[in-house]
Amino acid sequence: MSFKPLTAASAVLLTLAGWPALVRGHAYPIIVLPPDGATLREAPREVRMQFTEGVEMEFSRIVVKNTDGEVFSQGKLRRLAEDIVAIDVKPLRAGAYRIEWQVLSVDTHVTDGVLRFTVAPGK
């Protein structure tokens, strides 16, 4: 038997193996409150995220930090729907904050990322 088809298939698979730059995870945030990059007049009481698909609570987390790395999120991550989770935050002072998130989706993929928002001074 000729092994040309097998050789060709192996070459294609090796090419795919070197293609990680195109690969991203599966559960994407589609709605975040407060929105990414927003400047808020009032400090939020919670951070809420809706994803493109359902997420598993175990191995999923949202952490809110200021620029010094001080953590402002508190309590356990709450599930509001299959694809919506929320975390409470302590009272926030004016300043810039990061939302660091990681979720495990129901189709076994792990995704993470960082979003930002600012609480404006004055209130």
Place this chain on the structure above:
Amino acid sequence: MVALEATVSGALYIVSALVLAVLASASFVAPQEENSSRVNFLSKAACLLAAFLIVALLALAVQGAKLSGGALPSIDILARYVTRTQSGGLWLWREAYAALLLVLVLSFRNSAAQDRIARWLFLIAVPLVASRALSSHAAAVRENNGIAIAIDALHLIVSALWAGGLPVLFWLLWRRNRDLSAPLGWAAGLVVRFSRLALASVAVIIATGLYQSWLQLQSWSALVETAYGRVLLLKLALFASMLALGALNRCSTKPALLKAAASESLPAKALRRIGAEAALAVGVFCVTGFLTVQPPGAHSQHRLAAASQSAPTPAAGVEIKILSPREGDVVHGDQVPIVFRMTGGKSGYHAHAYVDGELMGMFETRNGTLTGIAPGAHTLELRIVAADHQTELDASDRIHFVVK
């Protein structure tokens, strides 16, 4: 890590498909009168089930490494994954089911009435193959995911019968050619029976494959613009090559085998063609492994939604109407159930919900609940949005309600 995950995923597809294909061969393809070949099939099924258990363990290790940020996973991580997540629980169930099936195959391997036992074992093996749909992309579909899972399960079963059956058929014919222990008519009989099974399977594979492709891509552009779409194109190219070779084998190899004298050896050309088709089948499973680690094309096109700053995009035939709450309704508690009617036209895909101008939710079904709404008077506005989650169309409805 991605390449390793895809490789293990593809290996799991291959091994589980071969388990079902070997049992299907014992049940429907092997000659009726031959119990000895069934015993041989069941021995092979036992080896493949042992391989399934090992590859599934590797898959768990890879999953654990993903959850540990690429490091070797701890026992604690693996235990938490298996006991506290839906996909981990499914992994445990499939591992236990495969172990049980292995015990059954080993127990009944040498008993009488092999044909009946083989059919029972085949039926018992079907859920092992189909259950992968419960943690696949189909499981993550937002609407009607029961239908998506059922169709994915059907796709997995028929793919195992055809694409998994080809390497088994090739192995049988190659072995027969090596020792010439069986007459050529035996080989011809195998090919004829497998051909019938393959023809029915291919029809179902095409129908279920088309449904799944559309479900995961949602647009023609995603086929070329996303990694998922490009890997799918590669899979389709391999599948089309399999179909072409399969048609050639059906129209040329099968009649040649049926015409050949019983004493002749199997023509080398026929064996090569069936071998090439089997190699392509293995290639399709490998590419499917890569497909499982890609985000579906529809997801890749998603961008984080934000309150629309620009004017809504004109679109024909789109309309939305809030049915509940109604104008002036009073809602008690911070949860506000919403029901609406929507005509999406060609471009409307789902609805964004704004409370007092702030984006608070997204709904793909025609109802849902907004949570965390503060007491007081509010304005609820629903806008129809295109599949990219960004383009808001010029169709919206607005009501006022009060939370107490």
